[in-house]
Amino acid sequence: MRLGAADAAELRVAVAANFHPLFEHLAVEFERQSGVEVRIASGASGALFTQIVHGAPYDLFLSADATRPQRLEQMGLTVPGSRTTYAIGVLAFWDRQLPASELRLRQWHGRLAIANPRLAPYGAAAESVLRRLGMTERLKGKLLRGNSVSQAYQFIDSGNVPGGLVALSLLKARGVPPAQYWPVPTSWYDSLEQQGVILKRTREPEAARALMTFLLQQERRLAQAGYALPGAVAQR
Template sequence: MSRFLFCLSLWLLGTVAQAQAHAELRLAVAANFADTLEALAADYQASTGDKVTVVRGSSGKLYAQIVQGAPFDIFFSADADRPKALEAKGLVATGSRQPYALGQLVLWPAGPTPEDALKAFAYGRFSIANPRLAPYGKAAMEVLTKLAILDKAQPRLVRGENISQAYQYVYSGNAEAGLLARSQMRNDDDFWEVPTNWYAPIEQQRVVMKNSKLQRAAEQFLAFMQTEEAEARILSAGYRLPGAH
């Protein structure tokens, strides 16, 4: 190899290494977990210096964007179905599909008793996430069906594009109550945790995208999420951890 080619090779390697060092991880995350993930990303950036960009949306819309080629490195879905579908399409790094949190559905506000609040199903505007796009909306429909009040509730349902918008409808007074995510509640909020046997488990899964150019950085971030500090933050945000009973 000529001296010129040798020097050129060193320059190219240095340029690639520098580009990798300054690359930003792009994380697509379901709306319910977005605030928690942004807090985790801030912790990660503070400890490593690596940059992370968090893009939030409904699981359905993010899934569609990924299928169309959106350049995300990791997808944190609010369900297991969409990560499985991406895996079936060959868009996922081998072995990267894993659960990261278990979501919990709550009724808010709950009133003096949960039974009082449930009257909103039949007599007021009631907020849920769009069941076609958001797993929490699908779980809400399962609860309405189990209680045999879906027919009464249907005309009065206000469907948010995602769970964040569903929360906003209640917060702003555009709906009297709603079936929302436990992670959206403050400890002093008047909410009631819906029994977990009233709906299918909301197992939230994540995947590393096969076309990501930052596979190693993605793996490092996911390893960080399994530390005690990160898991404590996830629990305090209102989720259960995979494997919890």
């Protein structure tokens, strides 16, 4: 898989906040195997999407949803046929004070951290869960919305908020004790189908394709990190 010295490349990858911790490790392995340098920019998928639309010089976009890569494709900003599902995200309820459970979430009355649903797919999923459980009115004025799911995680980790709805992958990456979190049933929110796409402005299409292929070979690592596997999910 190693590219020749004459083909040595640098890739700029825009990575959704939930995938950043795992991707950092995977990028190091890819660099070692391929000789390609990987530079990472991480943030909420919505913010990264806006940067791309306005010309940010990324080669690949690893989103936390399928919608934004699909929109970029419709705008003619992607390499045709490159849009691929690389993981299925899982939302989890994190309670720093008591063992987390469905009952604990249903009875929650305090402040709760979630990602901004306008920017982050995990925030939209969290909002859907709260609506499903009839908690929206009860928590009015008590929701602390982070610009990304990573910031929502930080609100809880810092002790500023006692609990929240965040990415399971972040909890696993940071070593949060399993008793403190409860994976929310995936039927409670729209699928967090995470898609990647190669951007048409890339000057390194071969290296970009190699990185996407490498990611799709990491099923075991993805499962260990708290993701469901794409499996038979069809590309939309």
